[in-house]
Amino acid sequence: MGKLIAQRLGLAVVTLAAFSVLIFAGTEILPGDLASAILANNATPENLAALRHQLHLDLPAYVRFWNWASGVAFHADFGTSLASGQPVLDEIIPRLKNTMFLALAAAIVSVPLSVVLGLTAAIKQGSVYDRLVNVVTLMTISVPEYFMGYILITIFAMQLGWFSPISNVTPEMPFFERILYTILPMSTLVLVVVAHMMRMTRASVLAIMASPYIEMAILKGIPKWRIVVQHALPNALAPIISVIAINLAYLITGVVLAEVVFVYPGLGQFMVDSVSKRDMPMVQGCGLIFAAAYIMLNMIADVLAIMTNPRLRHPR
């Protein structure tokens, strides 16, 4: 087991390294550079050249990649932002904290909620409740998240006046107030991710329910909820865990639209800004963090799946 985890960790590091090359290459092939993006139609050839030189944009790409990658790998130094001149990490960390806060809040609500909904729907398969849960979650996942955000704002902020329409949380905000400001964007995310996890839970459990040993249990007269929770769920955990991992990763990396609608100061918006301004160290820093989140969550999901299912420990 320990060897397996070490293997996975090693693989994760290799993936991350490969990813850093991809991120850098990706930022290289974008048209234009920071200098022209900053100056837009205020650019004259003279001040464009001056700005390029000041930002070291006139160095060859491989030199810039080496400077960046070696800094990250050996000194945990992500470089300095081209636009603001501040260290990348200093600027990213407060944003990352906000994003994690929102993602965590959404995860705390959505994961138990979707597992419970999925289980109960599986137990009452075919009932009105089952169909209702299915239809409602299908509806919430079908609405684009920015639109879902607008709907929540219109109802709960503008009509009822319970919450603020903008969620501009600040570091000095008291915890309770912060929660209050986070409720609407958090609810938006919950509504968007619940369906996926709930349906996977329901489907995996039902798939197991069709197997012979469950039939045996039914014949033995064990109550349905016990069959589902004790016999079916443990065997259905692997796919559920991986779908949860994917959704958690999405909560961290894919919430840009919700951030824009709610004016939430998270990392997604930050990266989009940096891309449009060609602030490469920032883009690369965010990209690495997002990649690390994905890789780590997937790794954890893999390990957990292997732990819950002994058969996966001995791949054929």
Add this chain to the structure above:
Amino acid sequence: MSELEYLKNQHKLGRLSRREFMGRSAALGASAATIATMVAEVDAHAEETPKSGGTLKLGLGGGSTTDSVDVTSYNDSVMIDTSPAIFNSIVEWGHDGKTKPELAESWEAKPGAQEWIFNLRKDVKFHNGKAMTADDVIYSLNLHRGESKSGGAAAIKNVKDIKKLTDNQISILLESADADFTYNLTDYHMKVVPNGFTDWANPIGTGAYTIEKFEPGVRVLLKKANGDYWKKDRGHADSIEITVINDGAARLNAVISGQVDAINRVDPKAVGLLQKSSKLDLVRAPGGWHTVMAMTVDQAPYTNADLRLAMKYAMDREQIMKALFQGYGQIGNDHPIPKTDPYFNTELAVRKHDPDKATFYFKKAGLTDPKIVLQVSDAAFNGAVDMATLLQSSCQKSGIPMDVKKESADGFWSNVWLKGAFVASYWGGRAAATQMLDTAYQAKAAWNETHWNNEKFEKLLRDAKAETDEAKRKSYIWEMQAMLSDEGGALIPVFKDWLQAGSKKIGGLAPTSGFDMNNGYVCEQAWVKA
């Protein structure tokens, strides 16, 4: 109604006397009662005395995580509106569109308008207590000269030399005469910092406020600076909180729900919604921001003057204005001088949409296979692609084959603009008519997007800049407008109004033509009533 509001704003700004305002609004068919209400409203506005204290909350679009307090880096609303709170300029761009003293208490041009003497105020101190002197001003202007990355470089490119005469007097020598030079100093980059200052993370200026917290692209907290502000009638609020809200709907929600007191860039489509609210005022100001579809006059097929004229007749200005700006703007006449400019040519008839004339001139141009392709992207401005499509369909009606090529928003300014033969773009407008013409229509200008090169025009522009006699200047500038309108390569369908909204709880939010939010001076001019 919109024309009436325009008149009301003009009256509010003092550009229209009460008698003129009443006469002209009556001519528009407004009832006596309506006019009386409007006059009373303007009077009330003028009589309001600012209140001190409180926190002014602004929700502004046009901010980014890459923003910086560095005066050479500004290019969008949030920093342009933040910076005047911290720094002062040498010359202020007043509400009436004219220049007025700020850190320079007076100035004069030597005959010929090539050398300018500025007398600086003696009673102004920086936040660190140091008195502001000529050295500081010279250092600050030099930030934008020579090998500079500044976006303001172009505004003072004409400056040849800056000399210190005394501690409170400087002389600026220009390469070529410019009677409008003081307008160049109103450029939003031209802020004054202490001599040798480089620590932009801890900015020091002479403004009413200092930075308490600066989170680029998120928010700016400003606090009243220690000591009395040297402008006695400005800098009312104790603190100012600017929240960056780039999403139009979110911005609107924020002001309607009272999260912020005022917002910029109101979506024209949402004006109706705003006017329903009894707690909000719409602040509408016509300005110099205009859309351009630029044909380069030295590249086929646009070398053909008849084709250019055909395009101008084919363009349906009214339709573009309605579809893109909901009527909140002024119709353009293919020259870049806005109605608000004192040198706007009032006698030049606006070209009407005329499909028949368009067909006539297109046939007259006699082109067998004209490849008319407009390169466009919404990076130019929001709605640029729609504008191109509208032009395409109205061209079709006149039998002019035109294609729209949608370019990637990334790198639009570096790869397409100034490179393509027919490209969409925009201009934010300039303080002075000559400045605008100089920037985009002078033959040698780096940003001459239509490659306009006309000897007569060049002479007129030179003469206009050197001429201090009002009547003569006016005739030169009027003639240049007529030339561009008839022969130029720019299609300029509309000038956009600045639309802002403010809660009735705050005062001092005025319509200004130069830039949004009181020409950027909102922080020191607005106040909290309750």
